[in-house]
Amino acid sequence: GDSVTQMEGPVTLSEEAFLTINCTYTATGYPSLFWYVQYPGEGLQLLLKATKADDKGSNKGFEATYRKETTSFHLEKGSVQVSDSAVYFCALSDRGSSNTGKLIFGQGTTLQVKP
Amino acid sequence: NAGVMQNPRHLVRRRGQEARLRCSPMKGHSHVYWYRQLPEEGLKFMVYLQKENIIDESGMPKERFSAEFPKEGPSILRIQQVVRGDSAAYFCASSPSTTGTDYGYTFGSGTRLTVV
DSSP states (O other): OOEEEEOOSOEEEETTOOEEEOEEEEOSSOOOEEEEEEOTTSOEEEEEEEOSTTOEEEETTEEEEOBTTTTBOOEEESSOOGGGOEEEEEEEEOOSSSOOOOEEEOOOEEEEEEO | OOOOEEEOSEEEEOTTOOEEEEEEOOTTOOEEEEEEEOTTSOEEEEEEEETTEEEEOTTSOSSSEEEEOOSSSOEEEEEOSOOGGGOEEEEEEEESSTGGGGGOOEEOOOEEEEEO
16 A cells, blocks of 8 residues: 655754755555644644645745655755754655545654754 | 634543544535544544545544544544553544645644543
């Protein structure tokens, strides 16, 4: 079945450092891909998305490009801030035969940014 | 326009009791999804409902768990005879349609269930 694999955390960076969180997927068909962010004690917020190959999603300085040839959707940010400390989830939409719209999530990567 | 509303935010139940979790979708959204997040893990799909219909319950345990989304009122996730392993965060998400999910859901803030 479809699956998402993220790099393990925690990832600890200094403020203004460059961030990459790797995400690869396995899917039949052409799913949409998402990054969600979860701040402590809160629900998930959609950070960015891409619906087809070579699309680049971007928001709040974060970017990710849908790479069909490498089945990847790595999250990047050029200069992280302390306020970016959170758990980041990569996800894909399951467009299997039922196409019910359910999402398949990776296990999450904790990012801690130190001043 | 209020977001997806879940209540309660925190719920403590003793083993063997029932837990009822409520989710009110965004206005105009008729599709509701429930996910469970166990400690240190990602979210796992449980069930997908439309008004008065369960569409996909492939992720829901066969026993003790049930879900409904009545014509009027919130969606309810019910867990009977809770056990310690049910302790988790339960998140609800809503969407106006299945094709809308290609653009991402809106999640609620979750209900954190603790079974003691």
